[in-house]
Amino acid sequence: MEEILTHFFADERGEPLKVxxxxxxxxxxxxxxxxxxQFYEDVSFPGMLHLKMVRSTRHHxxxxxxxxxxxxxxxxVVRVLTHKDxxxxxxxxxxxxxxxxxxxxxxxxxxVLFLGExxxxxxxxxxxxxxxxxxxxxxxxxxxxxVFDVEEAVKPETPAIKPHGKNYxxxxxxxxxxxxxxxxxxxxxxADHVVEHRYQSAPIEHAPTETTGCIVKPxxxxxxxxxxxxxxxxxxxxxxxxxxxxxxxxLRLVGGTVGGGFGGKVDVxxxxxxxxxxxxxxxxxxxxxxxxEEMQVSSPRAAERIIIKDGVMADGRIVAxxxxxxxxxxxxxxxxxxxxxxxxxxxxxxxxxxxVHVDAHCVYTNRTPSSAMRGxxxxxxxxxxxxxxxxxARMLGIDPFEFRLINAYRDGxxxxxxxxxxxxxxxxxVQEAARISGRTLPDRFTQMSSLTRETAHG
Amino acid sequence: xxxxxxxxxASVNYPTGMNLGGDPSQALIHATTTGSFVISxxxxxxxxxLKTIMAQIAAETLGVPYGNVMVDTADTDTGPHCMGTxxxxxxxxxxxxxxxAAKEAREVMMQVAADELEVDPDxxxxxxxxxxxxxxxxxxxxxxxxxxxxAHFKHGRTISGRGIYMKPKSDVDPETGRMDPDSAQAxxxxxxxxxxxxxxxxxxxxxLTNVYEIGRAMNPAMAHQQIVGGAWMGISHALYxxxxxxxxxxxxxxxxxxxxxxxxxxxxxxxxxxxxxRPAKNGPYGAKGIGEMTANSPIPAIANAIFDACGVxxxxxxxxxxxxxxxxxxxxxxxx
Amino acid sequence: xxxSIVSLEVNGSHRDFLVQPGTTLLAALREALGLTxxxxxxxxxxxxACTVILDGEPVMSCLCxxxxxxxxxxxxxxxxxxxxxxxxxxxxxxxDGFATQCGFCTAGMIMAAKALLARNPSPCREDVIVAISxxxxxxxxxxxxxxxxxxxxxxxxxxRPSRAA
Ligand code: FES
Ligand code: FES
Numbered sequence: 001m002e003e004i005l006t007h008f009f010a011d012e013r014g015e016p017l018k019v020x021x022x023x024x025x026x027x028x029x030x031x032x033x034x035x036x037x038q039f040y041e042d043v044s045f046p047g048m049l050h051l052k053m054v055r056s057t058r059h060h061x062x063x064x065x066x067x068x069x070x071x072x073x074x075x076x077v078v079r080v081l082t083h084k085d086x087x088x089x090x091x092x093x094x095x096x097x098x099x100x101x102x103x104x105x106x107x108x109x110x111x112v113l114f115l116g117e118x119x120x121x122x123x124x125x126x127x128x129x130x131x132x133x134x135x136x137x138x139x140x141x142x143x144x145x146x147v148f149d150v151e152e153a154v155k156p157e158t159p160a161i162k163p164h165g166k167n168y169x170x171x172x173x174x175x176x177x178x179x180x181x182x183x184x185x186x187x188x189x190x191a192d193h194v195v196e197h198r199y200q201s202a203p204i205e206h207a208p209t210e211t212t213g214c215i216v217k218p219x220x221x222x223x224x225x226x227x228x229x230x231x232x233x234x235x236x237x238x239x240x241x242x243x244x245x246x247x248x249x250x251l252r253l254v255g256g257t258v259g260g261g262f263g264g265k266v267d268v269x270x271x272x273x274x275x276x277x278x279x280x281x282x283x284x285x286x287x288x289x290x291x292x293e294e295m296q297v298s299s300p301r302a303a304e305r306i307i308i309k310d311g312v313m314a315d316g317r318i319v320a321x322x323x324x325x326x327x328x329x330x331x332x333x334x335x336x337x338x339x340x341x342x343x344x345x346x347x348x349x350x351x352x353x354x355x356v357h358v359d360a361h362c363v364y365t366n367r368t369p370s371s372a373m374r375g376x377x378x379x380x381x382x383x384x385x386x387x388x389x390x391x392x393a394r395m396l397g398i399d400p401f402e403f404r405l406i407n408a409y410r411d412g413x414x415x416x417x418x419x420x421x422x423x424x425x426x427x428x429x430v431q432e433a434a435r436i437s438g439r440t441l442p443d444r445f446t447q448m449s450s451l452t453r454e455t456a457h458g
Numbered sequence: 459x460x461x462x463x464x465x466x467x468a469s470v471n472y473p474t475g476m477n478l479g480g481d482p483s484q485a486l487i488h489a490t491t492t493g494s495f496v497i498s499x500x501x502x503x504x505x506x507x508l509k510t511i512m513a514q515i516a517a518e519t520l521g522v523p524y525g526n527v528m529v530d531t532a533d534t535d536t537g538p539h540c541m542g543t544x545x546x547x548x549x550x551x552x553x554x555x556x557x558x559a560a561k562e563a564r565e566v567m568m569q570v571a572a573d574e575l576e577v578d579p580d581x582x583x584x585x586x587x588x589x590x591x592x593x594x595x596x597x598x599x600x601x602x603x604x605x606x607x608x609a610h611f612k613h614g615r616t617i618s619g620r621g622i623y624m625k626p627k628s629d630v631d632p633e634t635g636r637m638d639p640d641s642a643q644a645x646x647x648x649x650x651x652x653x654x655x656x657x658x659x660x661x662x663x664x665x666l667t668n669v670y671e672i673g674r675a676m677n678p679a680m681a682h683q684q685i686v687g688g689a690w691m692g693i694s695h696a697l698y699x700x701x702x703x704x705x706x707x708x709x710x711x712x713x714x715x716x717x718x719x720x721x722x723x724x725x726x727x728x729x730x731x732x733x734x735x736r737p738a739k740n741g742p743y744g745a746k747g748i749g750e751m752t753a754n755s756p757i758p759a760i761a762n763a764i765f766d767a768c769g770v771x772x773x774x775x776x777x778x779x780x781x782x783x784x785x786x787x788x789x790x791x792x793x794x
Numbered sequence: 795x796x797x798s799i800v801s802l803e804v805n806g807s808h809r810d811f812l813v814q815p816g817t818t819l820l821a822a823l824r825e826a827l828g829l830t831x832x833x834x835x836x837x838x839x840x841x842x843a844c845t846v847i848l849d850g851e852p853v854m855s856c857l858c859x860x861x862x863x864x865x866x867x868x869x870x871x872x873x874x875x876x877x878x879x880x881x882x883x884x885x886x887x888x889x890d891g892f893a894t895q896c897g898f899c900t901a902g903m904i905m906a907a908k909a910l911l912a913r914n915p916s917p918c919r920e921d922v923i924v925a926i927s928x929x930x931x932x933x934x935x936x937x938x939x940x941x942x943x944x945x946x947x948x949x950x951x952x953x954r955p956s957r958a959a
Binding site for chain 2: 001003005009012019022028059097149173180197200205207231232233234235252253254255260263265291303344346365372374378386390404408409416417421422424428430432433436
Binding site: 025026028029030031032033034035036037038039041042044126128206207208209210211258259260261262290291 | 814825834837838841872881884888894899904930931
């Protein structure tokens with residue numbers, strides 16, 4: 001187990017604690033090893049229907065016609081739900097915190113924007129019948145040109161992929177989330193070196209071992225109990241009520257034990273439609289993603305393209321950092337407008353850089369909408385920033401630990417998004433990592449502290 | 459053919475309680491008549507161990523044994539509002555709400571004990587092992603069971619408390635980006651050692667040395683779980699994972715774990731980690747939150763170690779053998 | 795396509811039940827028999843969450859059709875504990891070694907490990923790795939799981955009773 005190095009920040013530690021800070025047995029471990037832990041899927045109800053989605057086979061297309069007759073003829077199939085059945089057909093999860101516009105239908109009306117987008121729901125007495133039914137729904141498409149590249153998508157000549165708006169999220173009249181701090185252009189003109197590189201990542205799946213799903217049970221009281229593995233019960237409840245046009249008090253969410261989330265279970269996709277199905281049939285309904293759906297249809301971590309341009313002095317001080325960042329939100333917003341803001345706020349990394357310019361674009365393309373994941377808005381940026389740092393250190397011939405320390409932020413510094421740094425500890429983690437990995441730093445660097453900045457900096 | 463060795467490092471910060479604010483969470487606590495304390499929440503445990511940590515926080519604040527605390531979550535009928543478990547907010551927001559609720563419950567508990575013992579509540583202390591007693595005289599005291607029974611059946615009082623924690627919403631200035639998005643910053647530095655097979659382009663992560671600063675390690679064994687599991691995910695992200703291997707081309711997407719590549723139990727790196735604690739002023743017992751950040755610093759540290767090993771700079775994640783090999787071929791002047 | 799009756803010995807008890815053609819062992823356990831400790835993570839044989847012991851061999855129960863198994867002996871996590879309050883050394887080692895996080899992989903891991911220890915009471919680290927190489931864990935990074943299995947093997951060899959929590 002890790003050593004806890006209490007000699008750091010010793011006078012900020014406060015009174016000794018009795019329970020916090022000690023290792024106690026996990027309260028859920030016994031349930032896990034005996035198999036008695038109850039995940040949502042461990043409940044089941046007599047007469048439960050299974051829901052299977054018919055999914056888009058196109059990246060971008062108009063839906064000309066949906067023919068469900070053959071599906072309804074499959075023994076066990078009881079009903080097919082389309083957008084016409086959804087009371088308020090908008091899924092805009094962040095509208096709870098005022099994010100606009102509505103951009104994602106619960107079930108699409110006239111077009112699909114990505115491969116795998118849900119089109120209509122087949123309800124059947126068994127999962128096998130639901131699957132067979134779903135395979136027999138005939139959807140007639142008219143293909144539209146699809147856009148997959150973020151920089152392509154934001155070009156003025158590229159047609160918008162949505163009926164409303166542009167191929168990017170608009171931040172209070174701006175085409176991107178902006179950070180403006182100091183004057184980067186001025187600093188580039190006086191920097192000893194100006195270095196620019198492009199970085200790219202691809203979408204990453206949360207891949208929890210338990211797939212997303214829920215079971216909805218209509219209660220005698222007229223309420224609906226939703227057994228769900230969502231990461232956010234009330235977020236889900238509130239969004240469901242808006243979509244279903246139900247008083248909030250009609251819904252009860254039960255969950256809290258989740259087979260891995262990593263951010264992938266913050267979306268509210270399965271619960272509204274399963275509850276709608278329960279409302280319309282009066283039966284318990286289960287909607288669970290298959291592993292294939294979890295892999296390709298559930299929101300991944302967004303791919304990001306980040307271009308970092310730095311102005312740096314020969315002594316190692318970074319004087320300017322300009323970041324152009326594209327978050328590939330996929331077809332719809334979900335949490336990406338917020339994640340893009342978070343990505344912008346994270347720049348320029350844990351360093352005190354006097355001139356920072358960030359343009360962070362939240363871009364729509366014809367792929368699976370991305371959403372939150374562990375390290376949302378930060379993980380990919382850190383890869384890019386720290387590879388860039390390594391490049392700069394090597395170019396200048398400065399040891400990489402020392403290069404971080406020269407630029408490390410300290411208490412009292414102003415970050416690019418104009419928040420004063422407090423509780424900094426970058427200096428200390430770098431010093432300690434150097435020490436335990438066998439790199440001896442010169443005194444000048446071992447004497448540094450996050451609490452103050454030496455006057456003869458640099 | 460050779461295996462080339464290299465070392466790289468990276469340092470990062472991570473915003474916790476990061477939600478631009480306006481995202482309160484609540485907690486309720488009540489004592490049963492036999493001296494157990496039930497925390498009612500609607501927060502979700504993803505496996506990171508929220509239930510255990512919240513019970514520890516409540517036990518600490520109440521001054522009762524950990525074993526006397528039960529966590530009842532997550533049911534929207536019985537648990538008060540919580541925005542959810544994401545953005546490294548659960549430990550921070552819910553933990554603070556639990557502290558507030560536990561303080562209120564403790565006040566009642568101490569008052570009832572004072573009434574029973576006929577002393578002033580300010581003269582009382584809890585021993586953390588199930589007894590409340592007069593400071594300096596451990597024999598003049600009362601056990602939790604007796605106390606809880608008395609509260610209910612004699613004094614007609616509920617030992618209970620309500621808690622909420624809210625960080626006010628921060629609006630972002632559209633021109634400058636001025637905002638107050640987070641509650642604390644955690645920190646990490648990773649040193650990675652790798653070997654690169656110059657014939658296949660395969661990368662083997664030999665060792666990760668990590669130092670994390672997380673405010674407070676609430677439960678060291680569980681912090682260890684996050685560190686090991688997170689570092690593993692970092693290796694996985696760095697070298698293997700994607701749903702779109704030919705991004706931005708949409709083809710060849712994996713559909714299960716046979717196609718979605720991750721390191722297996724035989725591909726583990728040696729790990730050495732240390733924890734620094736700089737308690738956050740606004741964190742519950744100083745905690746900043748560790749769950750999300752542990753995957754981040756290993757990724758660039760590995761990328762930098764690969765460059766150190768073989769001179770190939772891969773600017774695209776994941777750093778697949780194909781990408782490394784193309785880089786090696788370019789260096790060697792051989793056609794890819 | 796008519797349902798048929800299948801008989802299995804499950805965790806030492808004889809069970810007869812009715813299944814539709816094409817039902818997997820996993821579905822039979824979870825749905826027909828109500829034994830939900832065995833988890834479903836993919837139904838394609840790629841995650842190992844559904845691992846059970848079939849006639850002494852670890853198998854992925856999502857890949858086995860149940861009808862041809864008539865008469866077989868099946869062991870699931872429900873049958874591993876040695877008593878209502880007495881855990882098997884593997885279970886205790888998983889608790890003590892903090893080898894579970896979300897717990898969704900745990901059933902499969904313990905069953906794969908139990909099958910290993912039955913045929914090899916003194917596995918080396920490599921043996922353990924091979925035994926769980928079909929089991930995905932997304933949370934722990936595996937190290938604690940491997941250590942817990944080695945720990946349990948040592949406990950079993952010493953024929954010590956499981957250490958009380
Ligand atoms: S459910 Fe059987 S291997 Fe995944
Ligand atoms: S503990 Fe979550 S998958 Fe293993």
